[in-house]
Amino acid sequence: MFKRLAFLMCLLLALAWSSQALAASKLVVAVDSPPRTLNPHGSDADSNLSFMANFFDGLLQRVGDQGALKPALAVKFEHPDLKTWKFYLREGVTFHNGNPFTAEDVKFTFERLSDPQVSEFINTGQSIESIEIIDDYTVVIRTKKPIPWFANNMHQIFIMDKESTEAREPGEVGLKPIGTGAYKLEEWVKGSYVRLQANKDYWEGAPDLENIEVRPIKEPSTRFAALVSGQTDIVSGVPVELYSKIVDNPKLSIISRPARRSVFLALGNNPGSPVSDIRVRKAMYMAINEGEIIEKIMRGHAAPAAQIPDPPTIGYNPDIQRLDYDPDQARELLAEAGYADGFEITLTGPNDRYVQDEKIAEAVAKYLAKVGIDVKLDVKPKSIFFPEVFDGSLDFYLIGWFDGTFDMGRTYFKLIHSRDKEGGFGSLNGANFSDPTIDILLEATADIVDRDVRKQVLQDVNKIAMTDKIAVIPLHYQEDLYAVQKGKNIDFTPRPDRWMVYKEISR
Amino acid sequence: MASYIIRRILQGIIVLLAVSMICFIIFRYMGDPVLTLAGKYATFEQIQEVRESFGLDKPMLEQYLRFVWNALHGNFGVSYVSRVPALDLILERLPATVELATTAIGIAFILGTFLGVIVSLKPFAIRNKVIMAGSLGGISMPTFLTGILLIMIFGVYLGVLPPYGRGETVQVGFWRTGLLTLDGIRHIILPALTLAGFQLAVILRLTRAGMREVLTQEYIKTAWAKGLPPKKVIFKHALRNVLIPVITITGLQFGELIAFSIVTETIFQWPGMGNLLLTSMFESDQPVIVTYIMLAALVIISINILVDIIYAFLNPKIRYD
Numbered sequence A: 001m002f003k004r005l006a007f008l009m010c011l012l013l014a015l016a017w018s019s020q021a022l023a024a025s026k027l028v029v030a031v032d033s034p035p036r037t038l039n040p041h042g043s044d045a046d047s048n049l050s051f052m053a054n055f056f057d058g059l060l061q062r063v064g065d066q067g068a069l070k071p072a073l074a075v076k077f078e079h080p081d082l083k084t085w086k087f088y089l090r091e092g093v094t095f096h097n098g099n100p101f102t103a104e105d106v107k108f109t110f111e112r113l114s115d116p117q118v119s120e121f122i123n124t125g126q127s128i129e130s131i132e133i134i135d136d137y138t139v140v141i142r143t144k145k146p147i148p149w150f151a152n153n154m155h156q157i158f159i160m161d162k163e164s165t166e167a168r169e170p171g172e173v174g175l176k177p178i179g180t181g182a183y184k185l186e187e188w189v190k191g192s193y194v195r196l197q198a199n200k201d202y203w204e205g206a207p208d209l210e211n212i213e214v215r216p217i218k219e220p221s222t223r224f225a226a227l228v229s230g231q232t233d234i235v236s237g238v239p240v241e242l243y244s245k246i247v248d249n250p251k252l253s254i255i256s257r258p259a260r261r262s263v264f265l266a267l268g269n270n271p272g273s274p275v276s277d278i279r280v281r282k283a284m285y286m287a288i289n290e291g292e293i294i295e296k297i298m299r300g301h302a303a304p305a306a307q308i309p310d311p312p313t314i315g316y317n318p319d320i321q322r323l324d325y326d327p328d329q330a331r332e333l334l335a336e337a338g339y340a341d342g343f344e345i346t347l348t349g350p351n352d353r354y355v356q357d358e359k360i361a362e363a364v365a366k367y368l369a370k371v372g373i374d375v376k377l378d379v380k381p382k383s384i385f386f387p388e389v390f391d392g393s394l395d396f397y398l399i400g401w402f403d404g405t406f407d408m409g410r411t412y413f414k415l416i417h418s419r420d421k422e423g424g425f426g427s428l429n430g431a432n433f434s435d436p437t438i439d440i441l442l443e444a445t446a447d448i449v450d451r452d453v454r455k456q457v458l459q460d461v462n463k464i465a466m467t468d469k470i471a472v473i474p475l476h477y478q479e480d481l482y483a484v485q486k487g488k489n490i491d492f493t494p495r496p497d498r499w500m501v502y503k504e505i506s507r
Numbered sequence B: 001m002a003s004y005i006i007r008r009i010l011q012g013i014i015v016l017l018a019v020s021m022i023c024f025i026i027f028r029y030m031g032d033p034v035l036t037l038a039g040k041y042a043t044f045e046q047i048q049e050v051r052e053s054f055g056l057d058k059p060m061l062e063q064y065l066r067f068v069w070n071a072l073h074g075n076f077g078v079s080y081v082s083r084v085p086a087l088d089l090i091l092e093r094l095p096a097t098v099e100l101a102t103t104a105i106g107i108a109f110i111l112g113t114f115l116g117v118i119v120s121l122k123p124f125a126i127r128n129k130v131i132m133a134g135s136l137g138g139i140s141m142p143t144f145l146t147g148i149l150l151i152m153i154f155g156v157y158l159g160v161l162p163p164y165g166r167g168e169t170v171q172v173g174f175w176r177t178g179l180l181t182l183d184g185i186r187h188i189i190l191p192a193l194t195l196a197g198f199q200l201a202v203i204l205r206l207t208r209a210g211m212r213e214v215l216t217q218e219y220i221k222t223a224w225a226k227g228l229p230p231k232k233v234i235f236k237h238a239l240r241n242v243l244i245p246v247i248t249i250t251g252l253q254f255g256e257l258i259a260f261s262i263v264t265e266t267i268f269q270w271p272g273m274g275n276l277l278l279t280s281m282f283e284s285d286q287p288v289i290v291t292y293i294m295l296a297a298l299v300i301i302s303i304n305i306l307v308d309i310i311y312a313f314l315n316p317k318i319r320y321d
Helices: A002-017 A046-055 A103-112 A122-126 A162-167 A220-228 A240-248 A278-287 A290-297 A327-336 A357-370 A382-391 A408-415 A436-445 A451-468 B002-028 B033-038 B044-053 B060-072 B086-121 B126-140 B143-157 B182-215 B218-225 B230-259 B262-267 B273-282 B286-314
Strands: A026-031 A060-063 A068-071 A074-078 A084-089 A128-135 A138-143 A183-189 A193-198 A211-216 A234-236 A252-267 A302-304 A344-350 A374-380 A396-401 A472-485 B170-172 B175-177
Touching: A026 A220, A046 A183, A046 A193, A068 A074, A084 A103, A103 A122, A103 A128, A103 A138, A103 A162, A122 A128, A122 B044, A220 A234, A220 A240, A220 B143, A240 A252, A240 A472, A252 A357, A278 A327, A278 A357, A278 A472, A290 A302, A290 A357, A290 A472, A344 A357, A344 A382, A357 A374, A357 A396, A374 A382, A382 A396, A382 B033, A382 B273, A408 A436, A408 A451, A436 A451, B002 B060, B002 B286, B033 B044, B086 B126, B086 B175, B086 B182, B086 B230, B086 B262, B086 B273, B086 B286, B126 B182, B143 B182, B143 B262, B182 B230, B182 B262, B218 B230, B230 B286, B262 B273, B273 B286
Parallel strands: A026 A211, A026 A234, A344 A374, A344 A396
Antiparallel strands: A060 A068, A074 A084, A084 A138, A128 A138, A183 A193, A193 A211, A234 A472, A252 A396, A252 A472, A302 A472, B170 B175
């Protein structure tokens, strides 16, 4: 018996010993979702762009924890009139295959955006009227309509090599990226890892870390186990339930930063329905105890929101205040509006999209029940929920949003402008909220480009929408949580967009 | 005989068609892939354009017939997400799943029969009662719980085994194997044990029941009386006869493990087909989902037809003629 036990111990020790420590120049990162494709235009999800930002560069890039817009493949740009954008390109940059980067590649890239077979950026692609090559390093892009936020988006349109992209099958292009980025693809084993290798000839200088291994681990508890067992150096997407466990672990440190995404409740206002009465909207707002949601459901990892955009976004208005939690006044307002006995409404929401989304929806239903509103909960997977939002068939739903362009205009056109198929507005206004004042004001902002004027006007529109009309009921901004192994000297500052850009990490 | 085989194959084709139709229709209602494909900021018009570009605006029947026609030519369509042929995506994940399922069924079979024999010899010994109780646990404990417990114990607290992934792999021809490296073997232990748990309990109980029955028979008594060594009586005379149904069950379970080890693969981030299926469902990647289910159905139906044909050979009464 003892012999057998001793043998077992030896076996366990042997297994433990063979788990060697990770090599020094290598960084292993666990993220929550795998890349869908390595075609830089094949997905506009941030989880995918996060991979792309390492293989490719945009004309511009976002740097630092406030997401400042800085030059990348373009050294500067001009905006001579409302519809014209002139980019001066960086000279001497080469793609991973050795091809030089020129204006031809830029033209090719922007034309490719309009092809639905390979691009999810057709909205950007089709907004372009023409692309003119002045010389090898100067490009002029003309848009069909004035788009004030056009340049703000240039950090996520990644420039591809014309020659190698045209020569290869689309499937192959999505497997083997050829960009100008700080890292080259070494190997991608689907479901296991993506290995990146430093690009020694990078135009900003070779990145600090030579080898990166990114492991997508979807299951949160497994991601946690990978971190605690020392298998990974950085984990992004730490679930709030596990926060205290990581804080208690002496080998790990946790980094949190306010996320850009706000979570809110969209509410329709179909004429004749109870929610078309502003008093009812106010009452619903006041009935929800957001403080308790943050404390109990988000475990403190969220900040109360009074509007949809976050502070760095143009249009964020610091003067907008949340309505205080006050169930008594909410009941009075309901009585005043003639709904003392409440009414019935369906609250829809996803259960696999935002942090604790389903639990938040449940809590909201309970708070509203306390003031007499009978809420039917209808929570479902995002793949079923979002089509319903596009259909505009909902009354009241939970959704989250942040805008990569840092401009509120584009967001509000999507979310609270009346649904308008002709104009292409309101496609994510799933509860048919409609207010002519907001529509007119929003449309008037479309050709304001001057940053200061734009900021002022958008702030005013924002205030009207949030305070006077209660277009939506804002809840909170999420918080992004990362965990890092201590004692490995990893210098890592999270970005506002949650992208993992490895040239910014050093050790 | 020939007409029997043809009939069984025709029945199989009808079942396959029914399966393809059902999953084609179901997954049409499980989310609209066009919304993702068009991007967050697409207008109504652009969404319509994308729908037309992928042929998703056509009537359902037309889409279905086109799918069947293409499938007959070995073309199961291109994944909406990665724009690579769906069949290639699935076959790329096949080795990981097959290796996991084979290891799991191997563990379950060897341990299951061995423990089954031991338990059957002295059914009332305390140790054997514990084993039987444990096997009840194996049957009733859900895989995700077993998996997480194993990860917590061996991966986190003891830190002796890696909690996830497949480890170092080697490419041998088209097959990417993890069984040839020490790292790969360390990685397969926990998921294989998790997957083996249920099967092990079933095999153990089956072996035990069979052994209990066989051990009381006359020819075993004769063997004992002849003074044969216990090893020979138990393993050669008794166990061999018990193994026939056990192997049949193991074979059937194996097909299921390959097709549906989704939960285990997700918990351990095992890069197999189940993992791919789940990801594809979240992304409404219909070509991949439908191809996967068609393949699974094809495998299971073929196994069944083969078994039926073999039975018909062995037992002429079953044949239709």
